[in-house]
Amino acid sequence: MEPMVIISILGGLILVLLFAGAPVKPLRLVGQGVIKIMIGALFLFFLNAFGNSFGLYVPINLVTASVSGLLGIPGLCALVAIQTWVV
Structure with a gap:
């Protein structure tokens, strides 16, 4: 494609976003979810750092980080209970 066509398409998209507005709410929810997972x-890092002397270790992966991030301290306690008694 020619550069003028690409510039025209990008300019048109910018104008559409200016008039219609960007969907801010979904982006905000995704951002909050990512922050909670982090x-x-x-939480899991500190649990593993301090719990290592007690024999507690919960692996840090996307699922465990999501559970402990979205549920908070009760989710972290649930992961410790699952790791201790189930696995």
Whole structure:
């Protein structure tokens, strides 16, 4: 494609977004979810750092970080209980 066509398409998309507005709400929800998952991974890191002396270890992956991030401290306790008694 020619550069003028690409510039015209991008300019048209910018105008459409200016008039219609960008969907901010879904982007905000995705951002909050990512932040909660990162906080969950941080919870798991501290649990593994301090719980290592007690024999507690919960692997840090997307599922465990999501559970501990979305459910908070009760989710972290549930992961420890599952790791201790079930696995």
